[in-house]
Amino acid sequence: MDTVRALLDKAGTTYAEQAGITLADKPAPLYRLLVLSTLLSTRIKADIAVEAAKELKRYGTPKKMLDASWQDRVDALGRAHYVRYDESTATALGDGAQLLLDEHGGDLRKIRGGDVRAELRKFPRMGPVGADIFCREAQAVWPELRPYLDKKTLDGAKKIGLPAEPDRLAGLTAKKDLPRLAAALVRVSLDRKLADAVRTA
Template sequence: MTKTISAEDLHIRLHPLSDSALFKWLLASFLMGKRIQAEIAAEAYRVIVEQHQRDTPRKLGHCTHRELVRMLGEAHYVRYDETTAERLLALATKLNDEYAGRVMNMVEASANRQDFEKRLQAFDGIGPKTVEIFMREAGKVLF
């Protein structure tokens, strides 16, 4: 059985006033929500956020598709690298365009937890599993 990776394991301190932490956890949850080993997903998170400093929606959105595929490859996240790179760029673009690059703006625009979860699932590549992973920890500080 694989270990459940927490925000704390990735040195992310979730707090409603820390949009940076919420975005990082969303990014990690997005990577872990795919059919890929959690440790590889965690490594992909570390490569993107820690090594390449793509730790905000704006910085992530300024990556090229090729750069993201290369970063995912560095972490051995290769099974879905092309579509994941595409969806990460789409996630950054949508977050920037519709919520001014802030997860908290999405929370504030939501009537309740259920509405927020529906907004999350409106992102390409975010399904019930990613929402479940994200909300497992973010739900405690947001709702």
Template sequence: MNKAISAHELNIDLQGGEETALFKWLLASFLMGKRIQGAIAAKAYQVIVEQHQRDTPQKLAHCSHRQLVVMLGQAHYVRYDESTASRLLALAHKLNAEYDGKIGNIVEASADRQAFEKRLGEFEGIGPKTVEIFMREAAAVLF
């Protein structure tokens, strides 16, 4: 079993509940929620967010599928690179289109934590594991 990688280890400060930090943690949780080694998922996060500065849903949505596949490849996140690239783009587009690019707007649209988790699960590629990873640290600042 991989040791859980925390937001802090990825230099994500969730304390203020700031949108960019929440999005970065959602992105990291998304990558770690797949059946892939935690270190590789963390590296993929670093390549996408730190190296290529895709740290908002707007910036991520402006990537091409090919660019994302290349970024994932840089991190050796290769087993699911094509599907992950598609799902990351779908995540960014849905977040932008339905929630104005803000995780806080998902919270506002949800009656409670359970409703929020259900809405998160409606994003393509976000399953129970990703929700669990994200909520492990985000719940304290969101609810």
């Protein structure tokens, strides 16, 4: 379908890819996705949150995040201009790393098979929005989540004339491209000019 091709061409980079995360069903990349999802949950521009995730790459495991001082985390967020929420987010990242180590031995794969969204929401700053972000991206490596097309993605679909039912929408692309489709639809839901460009492509 032309609209889907145009959508993926113009906006089909996942947020994980944008943040330099090579997603795999392994503890470290899944943890980095959790950090990214936490950063994206706040009322701050997505590009700033992605840059902050890149700055925090050096603390890419829960143990490394805890070994970093609170000030180290604040400074990393500051370098990405993630400034309004830097102190509270630095605290949340430390608390989240501790929770992951205590409850799951540092391995997010242990939440698979259960209520993934409910488990994610136990982490600091991970409300419904953050859980949706994580699941949209993680469906690349956790196929049981597919198709994960939440309200934000369906809003984007409506804007460009695509079906707003998850199963119909998912049927318009290959399963492997669902995370790209979801990310692209979120972007068009937030950017009218991008939505117009996709519609007219």
